[in-house]
Amino acid sequence: MSRENVLVTPDWAEQNLNTDGIVFVEVDEDTTAYDAGHIPGAVKINWKTELQDPVIRDFVDRGAFEKLLSDKGISNDDTVVLYGGNNNWFAAYAYWYFKLYGHRDVRLLDGGRKKWELDGRTLTTDEVSRPATSYTAQEQDTSIRAFRQETVDAIGAKNLVDVRSPDEFSGKILAPAHLPQESAQRPGHIPSALNVPWSKAANEDGTFKSDDELRSLYGAAGLDESRSTIAYCRIGERSSHTWFVLHELLAYSDVKNYDGSWTEYGSLVGAPIELGS
Amino acid sequence: MCSAPDQDQDLPPGTDLSKQTVLTGTVRTAGEPVGGAFVRLLDGTGEFTAEVVSSASGGFRFFAGPGSWTVRALHQSGNGEAAVTADGPGLYTVAVTVP
Numbered sequence: 001m002s003r004e005n006v007l008v009t010p011d012w013a014e015q016n017l018n019t020d021g022i023v024f025v026e027v028d029e030d031t032t033a034y035d036a037g038h039i040p041g042a043v044k045i046n047w048k049t050e051l052q053d054p055v056i057r058d059f060v061d062r063g064a065f066e067k068l069l070s071d072k073g074i075s076n077d078d079t080v081v082l083y084g085g086n087n088n089w090f091a092a093y094a095y096w097y098f099k100l101y102g103h104r105d106v107r108l109l110d111g112g113r114k115k116w117e118l119d120g121r122t123l124t125t126d127e128v129s130r131p132a133t134s135y136t137a138q139e140q141d142t143s144i145r146a147f148r149q150e151t152v153d154a155i156g157a158k159n160l161v162d163v164r165s166p167d168e169f170s171g172k173i174l175a176p177a178h179l180p181q182e183s184a185q186r187p188g189h190i191p192s193a194l195n196v197p198w199s200k201a202a203n204e205d206g207t208f209k210s211d212d213e214l215r216s217l218y219g220a221a222g223l224d225e226s227r228s229t230i231a232y233c234r235i236g237e238r239s240s241h242t243w244f245v246l247h248e249l250l251a252y253s254d255v256k257n258y259d260g261s262w263t264e265y266g267s268l269v270g271a272p273i274e275l276g277s
Numbered sequence: 278m279c280s281a282p283d284q285d286q287d288l289p290p291g292t293d294l295s296k297q298t299v300l301t302g303t304v305r306t307a308g309e310p311v312g313g314a315f316v317r318l319l320d321g322t323g324e325f326t327a328e329v330v331s332s333a334s335g336g337f338r339f340f341a342g343p344g345s346w347t348v349r350a351l352h353q354s355g356n357g358e359a360a361v362t363a364d365g366p367g368l369y370t371v372a373v374t375v376p
Contacts, residue, residue, distance in 0.1 A: 030330070085330065086328065087328065114315055114351075117313065117315075117353065118315070118351060118352075118353055119353075120353050165325075165326055165327075166320075166324070167320075167326070167342065172342060173340075173342060175340075176326075176327050177318055177326045177327035177339050177340055177341045177342075178318075178327040178328070178329045178338070178339055178340065179340060197324075197325070199324075199325035200325075204317070204351065205351070
């Protein structure tokens with residue numbers, strides 16, 4: 001895996017807006033952002049209503065994912081370029097999700113919406129419709145998805161990377177600082193976890209730092225490259241950003257995203273929790 | 278879940294300012310509000326804490342904690358920042374100017 005195969009620059013994107021076989025997909029935290037202006041030709045995926053089961057806390061199943069992508073006009077052979085707001089949090093989440101269901105060629109737009117907007121590139125409100133396809137998904141690739149017991153078992157045995165902010169890690173707050181703090185679960189972090197906030201992997205404009213910078217960032221934090229790794233955050237989207245860095249950019253082997261993350265772990269009866277930095 | 282809250286100046290119902298530390302303010306250029314700026318909250322060591330997009334009226338809001346903070350706005354026209362210190366829970370206002 002190399003950077004060119006998983007990450008595209010805004011220039012590349014602009015030159016390929018009308019290229020057959022390339023589909024741009026916006027996935028946002030603020031799902032109304034797309035309607036106010038999107039990259040020409042891009043379709044929208046709503047991470048909440050389209051990627052989450054409406055009742056139980058889990059993803060839509062394979063059949064529902066096939067229907068979703070078919071309706072969006074995405075084929076198995078298409079190169080899917082994902083982008084979104086908030087430094088590509090939910091675009092990275094969708095990237096990991098597309099990989100989970102076995103899509104072959106997925107890429108992230110470096111810097112996402114932010115870099116695109118700061119560059120003053122074109123956004124449009126034109127409606128986009130693509131002819132429906134007949135998409136076939138694979139069974140979930142659980143080699144990139146961690147579940148709760150596996151995470152508890154990883155304490156002291158694998159790299160656990162907590163990518164939340166230092167205040168969330170230490171237990172001072174329960175949610176990122178742009179969100180209200182009401183929450184049911186206990187604060188803190190999983191014992192033995194390293195705290196490397198996702199934001200350290202990104203530049204101010206939302207682009208990813210260089211491979212060398214990234215490697216030294218995780219090395220300095222104490223990540224052991226010879227061990228398996230599980231990344232987590234609060235609900236699994238910021239840790240997808242870090243999963244992308246570790247697994248796709250740096251090509252570390254056996255890296256999983258624990259999408260249950262702190263909202264699940266911090267609510268488990270009896271699970272060990274550590275407080276403080 | 279984690280959907281981006283509307284950055285209007287009104288606080289969400291139930292916000293308890295005796296417990297929560299809320300930083301709020303407006304991004305402006307030459308006195309005019311700037312919507313669509315990327316507003317970043319940096320802690321006392323300059324470390325990134327959170328980011329929101331300013332509302333059409335330039336507004337932004339963070340649920341932070343007591344401490345020294347820097348609010349930094351990125352915009353196509355240029356960047357600007359301002360410092361704010363929160364001594365304890367309550368509502369703090371900060372103005373940020375971009376070129």
